[in-house]
Amino acid sequence: MTYDDNTRTDVGSQLVTAYVDGGINYEDRILTAMLTVAEPDYSTVVFSGTSYTYDGTERSIEATGVPVGVTVTYTNNTHVDAGVYTATASIRAPGGAEQTFTAVLIIAKAPITTIAFDDAAFIYDGTEKHIVISGALPAGAAVSYTGNIRTNTGNQTATAVVSGGINYEDLTLTAVLEILPAMRSISFLPLPDFTYGDAPYPLNVSSSSGDAIIWSSSDESVAVIEDGELVIVGAGTTVISATLAPNPLYSDHPEMSQAVVVAKASQTIILDAPATVNRDAGTVALDVSTSSGLAVVLAADDDFVARLVGTGQLEILRLGTVRITATQPGDANHEAAEPVTATIRVTDPASDIPVRVHAVVSPNGDGINDFLIIEGIRDYPDNRLYIVSKNGTEVAEIFGYDNGRTAFNGTGSAGSRLPTGTYFYILEVRDAGQWKYKKGYFILRY
Missing domain, CATH: 2.60.40.10 (Immunoglobulins)
Structure with missing residues (x-):
């Protein structure tokens, strides 16, 4: 048996033919039938x-x-x-x-759970304050605020209205916005040490509130404040205080103080004096001053050579070397100055030996020619003096003559007083490594 059109998948109907082969004993036969595929059951x-x-x-x-x-x-x-x-x-x-x-x-729409709108308190500073939501707004959401700006002290209810957009629920949140009374502060940078004579020092001070600074000095003889600058008046210690004027917007009254030490000023002495002068120069002017303008005290170390007269005047007396020392002891505002010494040598250009022997000795206690004066001898401590009588007898020999402890006052080497009269001398001095000689005579009388 064979079939035609006997296979179907899709919904619908078709005619199917069946061919029957009867073989040798039966007749052949053709049969037909309808093949139908019905719609599925959609009720499920x-x-x-x-x-x-x-x-x-x-x-x-x-x-x-x-x-x-x-x-x-x-x-x-x-x-x-x-x-x-x-x-x-x-x-x-x-x-x-x-x-x-x-x-x-x-x-x-989903609820918004990623944000918060919390109470907030601020310290008054004169600017507007507001609260902002915390957290992250989801995409597409937006927030707007009402009652959320305040400057002065007090409190209010602020509202945050969140529009959720397409995908989130709208949300309304409230919080308390509070402004608290402020505390002021003063910024007062450390002050350096000062010295009398320093220029006015700008004070680096400010207040957090912007209020004007009120200054005071505990000792205005040391320092005062003028136009925001520290003005030095004198040496010493004072306390500089900064405070603020009362302000109804602030509850405190801050004050800061610093001790200020003003040291005495140093000073220097300028002494201008000639290095050498002639024995016959008379009176020489000394140019002396201090950087502070204070008066200078002068002192001469050898009044035998020269002496101070008047103000800044040096009277030349004899050959030799005199040292002039200038001092300034300071005052309430100045340290003592470092002493300055000028060395002045009195010379006689006309002499071939740098000393001069006086011609008279009168050791009678009247203070005049009480010993044999040898001008300039102290500049040559390596010296020898020989004194001889008119008959050629050596009556005195003196080494290291200095017009002081070692000097001839009428007493001979034997310790006895020599008679009045004329005596001869030989003076030897070592000058720059060479021995120089001077001969002469003097008269001894009482």
Whole structure:
């Protein structure tokens, strides 16, 4: 037996022919019949509405109970954003009629849980204050505020209205915005040490409130404040205080103080004096001053050579070397100056030996010529003096003559007083490594 058109898959009907071969004993025969493939049973299909909460992922409805072998096509069935959507499922068996099912896909707006709007308190500083939400607003959401600006002290209720946009629920939050009374502060940078005579020092002081600084000095004989500058008046110690004037916006009254030490000023002496002068120069002017302008005290170390007369005047008396020392002891505002010494040598350019022997000795106690004066001898301590009588007898020999402890006052080497009369001398001095000699005579009388 054979068949024609006896195979079908799709829904529908067709005529099937069966050919019967009767063989040697039976007649051949042809038979026909209708082959029908009916529509599947769609009563098992379920496509019902479903609800989700927005979470940023795709959502859809899936048809269940779909017969085997059919094709399902969805329309408007895949969404991410919140909303209400009518989804369609189109089901068709091959060759069959399309079956349409609908359902409602709901994606609800999500609540916003990632932000907060907390109470806040601020210290008054004269600027507007407000509260901002904390946390991160989700994409598409926006916030607006009411009652959220305050400058003066007090409190109020601030409102944050959050618009959730497409995917999030709207949200209203409230918080208390409070402005508290302020505390002021003073910034007073450390002061350096000062010295009398320093220039006015700008005071680097400020207040957090911008209020004017009120200054005071505990000892205005040391320092005062003028136009924001520290003005040095004298040496000593004072306390500089800075405070602020009362202000109803602030509850405190800050004050800062610093001790200021003003040291005495140093001073220097300028002494201008000639290095050498002639014995017959008379009176020589000394140019002396101090950097402070204070008076200088002069002293000469050898009044035998020269003496100070008047103000800054030096009277030249004899050959020799005199040292003039200038001092300034300081005062309440100045340290004592470092002493300055000038060395002045009195010379006689006309003499071939740098000393001069006086011609008279009268040791009678009247203070005049009480010993043999040898001018300039102290500059040549390596010296020898020989005194000889008129008859050629040596009566005195003196080494290291200095017009002081070692000097001839009428007493001979034997310790006895010499008679009046004329005596001869030989004076030897070592000058720059060479011995020089001077001979002469003098008269001894009482």
